[in-house]
Amino acid sequence: MKEHAQKSAEFIRDESRTDWHDEALWFVRSKRDRAAHSIAEWEQLRELASQVKDNVLAHLDQYLEQFEANAQRNGVHVHWAADAAEHNRIVHSILEKHNVQRLVKSKSMLTEECHLNEYLTERGVEVVDTDLGERIIQLKEEPPSHIVMPAIHLKKEEVGELFHQKLHTEKGASDPQYLTEAARQHLRQKFLAAGAAITGVNFAVAETGGVVVCTNEGNADMGVHLAPVQIHCMGIEKIIPRAEHLGIFTRLLARSATGQPITIYTSHYHRPKVNGEMHIVIVDNGRTTQLGRADFRNSLKCIRCGACMNTCPIYRRSGGHSYGYTIPGPIGSILTPGIDLKKYSGLPFASTLCGSCSDVCPVKINIHEQLYRWRQVIVREGHLPPAKRQGMKWAGKVLSNPGWYNSLGKLTRWALRQLPRPFLYNSFNEWGRDRELPQPPRQSFKEWYQNKKTEK
Amino acid sequence: MKVGLFIPCYIDQFYPQVGISTLELLEKLGCEVEYPTGQACCGQPMANTGCEEDAVAAYHHFVELFQTYEYIVAPSGSCVYHVRKHYDIIGQTEEVRKVRKNTLDLSEFLLDILKIKSLDSRFPHKVGLHQSCHGLRGLRLGTGSERVLESSSKLDTLLRMVDGLELVELTRADECCGFGGTFAINEPAISAKMGKDRIADHESKGVEVITAGDMSCLMHLEGILRRQNKGMKVKHIAEILNGTQL
Numbered sequence: 001m002k003e004h005a006q007k008s009a010e011f012i013r014d015e016s017r018t019d020w021h022d023e024a025l026w027f028v029r030s031k032r033d034r035a036a037h038s039i040a041e042w043e044q045l046r047e048l049a050s051q052v053k054d055n056v057l058a059h060l061d062q063y064l065e066q067f068e069a070n071a072q073r074n075g076v077h078v079h080w081a082a083d084a085a086e087h088n089r090i091v092h093s094i095l096e097k098h099n100v101q102r103l104v105k106s107k108s109m110l111t112e113e114c115h116l117n118e119y120l121t122e123r124g125v126e127v128v129d130t131d132l133g134e135r136i137i138q139l140k141e142e143p144p145s146h147i148v149m150p151a152i153h154l155k156k157e158e159v160g161e162l163f164h165q166k167l168h169t170e171k172g173a174s175d176p177q178y179l180t181e182a183a184r185q186h187l188r189q190k191f192l193a194a195g196a197a198i199t200g201v202n203f204a205v206a207e208t209g210g211v212v213v214c215t216n217e218g219n220a221d222m223g224v225h226l227a228p229v230q231i232h233c234m235g236i237e238k239i240i241p242r243a244e245h246l247g248i249f250t251r252l253l254a255r256s257a258t259g260q261p262i263t264i265y266t267s268h269y270h271r272p273k274v275n276g277e278m279h280i281v282i283v284d285n286g287r288t289t290q291l292g293r294a295d296f297r298n299s300l301k302c303i304r305c306g307a308c309m310n311t312c313p314i315y316r317r318s319g320g321h322s323y324g325y326t327i328p329g330p331i332g333s334i335l336t337p338g339i340d341l342k343k344y345s346g347l348p349f350a351s352t353l354c355g356s357c358s359d360v361c362p363v364k365i366n367i368h369e370q371l372y373r374w375r376q377v378i379v380r381e382g383h384l385p386p387a388k389r390q391g392m393k394w395a396g397k398v399l400s401n402p403g404w405y406n407s408l409g410k411l412t413r414w415a416l417r418q419l420p421r422p423f424l425y426n427s428f429n430e431w432g433r434d435r436e437l438p439q440p441p442r443q444s445f446k447e448w449y450q451n452k453k454t455e456k
Numbered sequence: 457m458k459v460g461l462f463i464p465c466y467i468d469q470f471y472p473q474v475g476i477s478t479l480e481l482l483e484k485l486g487c488e489v490e491y492p493t494g495q496a497c498c499g500q501p502m503a504n505t506g507c508e509e510d511a512v513a514a515y516h517h518f519v520e521l522f523q524t525y526e527y528i529v530a531p532s533g534s535c536v537y538h539v540r541k542h543y544d545i546i547g548q549t550e551e552v553r554k555v556r557k558n559t560l561d562l563s564e565f566l567l568d569i570l571k572i573k574s575l576d577s578r579f580p581h582k583v584g585l586h587q588s589c590h591g592l593r594g595l596r597l598g599t600g601s602e603r604v605l606e607s608s609s610k611l612d613t614l615l616r617m618v619d620g621l622e623l624v625e626l627t628r629a630d631e632c633c634g635f636g637g638t639f640a641i642n643e644p645a646i647s648a649k650m651g652k653d654r655i656a657d658h659e660s661k662g663v664e665v666i667t668a669g670d671m672s673c674l675m676h677l678e679g680i681l682r683r684q685n686k687g688m689k690v691k692h693i694a695e696i697l698n699g700t701q702l
Contacts, residue, residue: 004643042604318646413470
């Protein structure tokens with residue numbers, strides 16, 4: 001994986017596009033602010049949501065079993081998958097049993113995480129993503145760049161060109177309404193032909209055994225209602241104890257995600273339809289390992305609203321693809337090290353630790369504190385480049401020893417004053433690429449203070 | 457009241473006038489201030505890079521140096537936040553707990569301890585306030601724009617005590633400037649871009665001077681301003697409160 005620093009530098013090279021991307025996401029963040037501020041008890045809601053999730057994570061085993069029992073009582077087939085491979089096998093076996101060749105899927109970050117599309121396509125199943133943004137990037141053969149707005153990195157002109165090639169819309173057409181209508185007509189055929197529908201799950205209610213899916217396009221409903229087989233894929237952390245808790249989360253979710261009071265559709269699936277079959281696949285894929293890490297357990301509270309991405313000044317200026325994982329941005333940077341510490345060791349450093357992510361998070365995940373903690377783990381496990389590691393060892397020695405610190409400070413100031421510019425500003429000086437170094441004073445504060453004391 | 461003055465390393469070396477202003481201001485307000493000259497660094501650069509263990513010696517040194525003071529005051533939300541928040545990995549002796557509890561940012565000390573209501577200072581300029589993240593979201597020196605709470609800001613309150621100062625409202629009230637310690641050199645492109653964007657916000661509002669409670673943010677912004685030959689200046693809030701002129 002290319003380091004985030006390198007990918008973000010490439011992204012920024014087109015500065016006006018970076019500004020456009022930044023503004024598009026800042027617009028969503030601002031909309032979120034207005035929506036949040038319309039609710040006086042917003043902070044209490046966040047606290048409540050966080051506490052409900054604390055309770056869920058503390059009793060996850062019991063809630064999962066309760067959920068399974070209630071779902072089975074409703075006539076739902078419940079499957080357990082330890083990892084992505086098992087999840088994909090289970091889904092494929094259900095499709096095989098029903099001889100399904102065409103599948104529609106509404107948005108599910110879990111199936112992205114498990115790379116289900118590739119798995120099924122290789123086995124001859126046509127998988128069609130029905131969320132408009134997801135369909136766009138599927139046609140473009142790209143991963144999502146955002147968990148709520150998967151195609152946010154594309155301009156409408158680019159979507160127009162893509163649709164012209166793939167859906168034969170008029171060349172040069174970029175009117176959103178026209179393009180959306182073309183996608184609707186195209187997807188309508190796919191919905192009608194599908195033998196099965198897959199959805200993600202926003203919330204799974206232990207008390208009822210039902211799952212809840214939030215969409216703006218109604219595509220989850222359309223898929224589930226038309227296809228004889230419905231499959232809902234969920235991570236183990238999607239559980240909430242009771243139906244009465246749903247209101248807390250639905251009020252927070254859409255406001256945090258897009259600034260809407262609620263998603264257009266909040267669909268509740270409890271039992272199979274007449275002559276239909278309903279499956280729920282419950283996936284671990286590393287989540288229990290994360291649950292066992294006291295410092296990082298809270299990351300499992302995430303309700304995938306994407307607010308931390310919209311607010312992150314780095315995400316907005318580097319794009320989702322710069323993170324190299326299905327879930328980008330701040331939340332991705334605390335989830336990925338738990339999946340592959342070495343591979344993603346750069347991500348917890350792709351942050352200024354500004355803390356905006358933690359304050360915007362509707363379930364109060366201490367994201368920036370976890371970024372800080374992951375940095376410590378990454379260094380302890382030996383994944384910081386050796387030169388940086390050595391540099392920090394020296395810094396630690398100098399900066400805790402007043403004698404060395406004073407001398408080195410003086411020497412640095414002298415060098416900054418005396419050395420010709422090319423010695424200071426060159427390819428070794430990352431600071432100096434776009435910035436001037438500070439103008440060093442002759443006297444440090446300490447020297448001034450000591451002089452003043454002796455004068456007295 | 458005996459106050460230990462804590463001057464962060466980069467202020468000591470590069471911005472002595474910020475230390476001087478802080479000292480003079482505190483003395484003007486009647487405090488007995490001592491600057492322990494054995495100071496070096498609070499350890500934040502190492503710890504934020506993930507090398508906490510290399511910062512432990514600095515932590516112990518800091519505690520030893522400051523343990524006798526009733527209050528430890530610094531013109532830096534970020535370094536104060538580090539002492540308060542991250543000195544939790546060393547043994548929590550009585551001294552460590554005392555130092556962590558009593559280390560305050562200048563704005564907290566002025567408003568919460570000295571409870572000042574006015575200042576004898578004049579700064580007749582259009583000023584943009586940059587809210588440093590560690591001060592704002594770490595020490596909660598104000599209400600971040602993310603939170604749905606009654607809005608307040610210690611730095612804002614203090615600047616409003618300065619005669620003639622016109623505080624402008626920014627389009628993005630509290631977005632990070634992109635400094636981020638070693639982030640500034642690990643991700644130089646995005647760090648600089650964030651800084652440029654902050655400057656553009658201040659510039660569009662006609663700001664003459666950008667101020668902040670943290671000189672590190674201002675060091676980064678000043679570096680960009682000077683590279684771009686812009687006339688806008690940076691001044692630490694301690695300088696403005698102490699009556700320093702442009």
